[in-house]
Amino acid sequence: MVKLGIDLMGGDQAPSAVMEGLERVWHHLKPETSISLYGTIEALALVPYSPRIEKIVCSDYIAMDEHPVKALQQKKDSTLVRAFADAAGQKISAVASAGHSGAIMVASMQILGLIDGISRPVVLSVFPKIDDKPLVVLDVGINVDCKAEQFLEFARIGSTYAEKVLGIPHPKVSLLNSGTEKSKGSLLYQKAHSLLAEYAAIHFEGNLEPRDLFDNEIDVLVCDGFTGNIVLKEVEAFFSLSQKLGLEHSFLEQLNYENHGGSPILGVKGNVILAHGASGPEAIKNMILSAESIALANFVSQLSSI
Amino acid sequence: MVKLGIDLMGGDQAPSAVMEGLERVWHHLKPETSISLYGTIEALALVPYSPRIEKIVCSDYIAMDEHPVKALQQKKDSTLVRAFADAAGQKISAVASAGHSGAIMVASMQILGLIDGISRPVVLSVFPKIDDKPLVVLDVGINVDCKAEQFLEFARIGSTYAEKVLGIPHPKVSLLNSGTEKSKGSLLYQKAHSLLAEYAAIHFEGNLEPRDLFDNEIDVLVCDGFTGNIVLKEVEAFFSLSQKLGLEHSFLEQLNYENHGGSPILGVKGNVILAHGASGPEAIKNMILSAESIALANFVSQLSSI
Incomplete structure (x- = not known):
């Protein structure tokens, strides 16, 4: 049973592409998989109720043109910082976003941390x-x-x-x-x-x-x-x-x-999927499926144990 | 009016692909273009007489797996060394070969020399x-x-x-x-x-x-x-x-x-076309046409004058 952290605000076409991707993905996911959805209150209001979605209200998000390190320091209540913090705290099994790739990279290193032996x-x-x-x-x-x-x-x-x-x-x-x-x-x-x-x-x-x-x-x-x-x-x-x-x-x-599910960021102590910034609904659907696969495979502990 | 130096022995399918390429190229070349064909006596014997071909008999050629610098030093009567020497001596306007790319590169630098200002x-x-x-x-x-x-x-x-x-x-x-x-x-x-x-x-x-x-x-x-x-x-x-x-x-x-005519090697004091080692007759035909184009454009003096 896994819970996937999805960034509702990530990507050029967010939040609409993420909402549409979510609708498309349900019947492909395992029945016991659930989702934590990180968004602003306005964006989350547009997402229909589902017993499998926990809405996490954030006051802010990191835009595509921001400086990654500064944005992560200053926007503690942004969707990305909240999602990565929940992944670090084991509340979710994976983070998936089509947002700012630099910020996602830095958050992976700083909030999740590197696996031993990985530089x-x-x-x-x-x-x-x-x-x-x-x-x-x-x-x-x-x-x-x-x-x-x-x-x-x-x-x-x-x-x-x-x-x-x-x-x-x-x-x-x-x-x-x-x-x-x-x-x-x-x-x-x-x-x-x-x-x-x-x-x-x-x-x-x-x-x-x-x-x-x-x-x-x-x-x-x-x-x-x-x-x-x-x-x-x-x-x-x-x-x-x-x-x-x-x-x-x-x-x-x-x-x-x-048609790909985004790219996993590996070597950090958590499961992270980075999708193309231009992702439409189909790409978001596949991003969520990738997040589920990597979470179910328990990749981090597999890599840590070798 | 240009004279093109063609290496009959260059390439995995030489000399047959070069002979076949030559046959195909004639009616595409300018009527006044002629060819110096560098080959062993056995290979040249198979090439039909043409008033537009001067056969240059060489005793040797450089094989694809030889050390380029050593081969160029030792095989002074190889097709490549002879062709590059004729290009350096202005007897031909271009050298074209599907032979050993490393040897062609070294010959370009050592026998033709670099244009001023090119490293x-x-x-x-x-x-x-x-x-x-x-x-x-x-x-x-x-x-x-x-x-x-x-x-x-x-x-x-x-x-x-x-x-x-x-x-x-x-x-x-x-x-x-x-x-x-x-x-x-x-x-x-x-x-x-x-x-x-x-x-x-x-x-x-x-x-x-x-x-x-x-x-x-x-x-x-x-x-x-x-x-x-x-x-x-x-x-x-x-x-x-x-x-x-x-x-x-x-x-x-x-x-x-x-369908391409090989790749020009530029920055040296002569026109050189290097074709793919696996070149078949069509690639050789296009290599010869490229050699004609670059020779007619007088590329070396164009580059030297800027």
Whole structure:
């Protein structure tokens, strides 16, 4: 039985997209799952009564253009600060928001805290493959200036996620790189390759070239947060292109971020799902489902125990 | 009137793909364009006589798995060394090869030499856009560990290429980045943004996010060689995916490297076209056409004069 903390005020289309997403999600959730909904009194007034929703009235929220650290310090009664505090206090099993990504990141670190042995949080994304298996990719956004040692954390976190949340036994890990040879790529990637090759805690399969992104035998792909974000956004370019060209195929739908449940922020002592700022109702629905999955998998304790 | 130096031995499918590419290219070339063909005596024997081909018999060639610097030192009578020496001696107007990219890079620097004011050569690729205009992207491969100052060279070289080879007046330059704000990206990209914003020699339009890769108003996109190579190879992934899904559209054909003419290596005192190692006849045909374009545009003197 899990209780999910949802930020009613998060995202460019909030609160309406969040309300609509909530309506769509109910019959996909487990019957015993309930929701804590963090919003202003005006926004919460628009949400119909449900015995499965606890409305948490907050006086404020953090807007998309605010300075994350300052906003978190000053807006103690904002939806994000309240939700993260409840997650830290074990009142809810996960926080999910399409709000200010910087603020969510800082709140994850400051309010929840890092898991022992993890130096920085990391954002993970699940890419579709042509064999219908998922590819876990991380970091896709936070650690834009990485040390090679962080790739080991990414590999460990990604492997645990693949195994415990996606149910993939003995996940295979690759390093994203410009070629398959170990001497390929920047100095950072050459060093990361050496470290990964010697890291007994994971199953390292060498480099993966981006040309094989959708067709490979790998379960977890690690990269720095800058490159990962570029790769993720290029997938968005393909989806957008395919729409403009009028191409149709069920696989292409999987490239649409609306059909993904946002991205988990991992390495912190709590379950956090960050959705795209532009999320519409469908993306919000999937964000809530992701929050339920990661909460049910009890990911934090899985990661803490290895 | 230009004479193009073509490496008959370069590429995984050489010499047959090069021979077939040559046959296909003739009626696309200007009538006065001729070719110097560098090959072993056995390979050249298979090439039919043409008054427009001068066969240059070499005793050796550099294989794909050789150490570039050593191979260039030891194999003075290899096709690549001979072709680059002829380019340096102004006997030919361009060198084009689908051979060992590392050896071609080193030969470009050592045998042709760098243009004044350029610190390293750079590889350029032309991406298609949905508005049918080209997007010049560089560096897509050489400078995997960049200094921010090199982005200025990329911007200058890319702008000159867009203007002089592609005929785009006042080309607009963007920095590839994970967001549009100037504070986005790694420290390298933040610094590159500041330098580009102050660089009067180009028309800088700020950052471009990869999600807008195929739909934007930009003519030249600059990035480090690692990221550029990743972005280029992800386009290959999308083309490969679209083929596997059976998607059809004329735009998709433009994502196929076979339909591109290889990538120019710029910043050196000579015209060099590097084609994909896996090039088949169609890719070779287009490589030769690219070599003709860049030779006719007299790119080297254009770049030297600014």
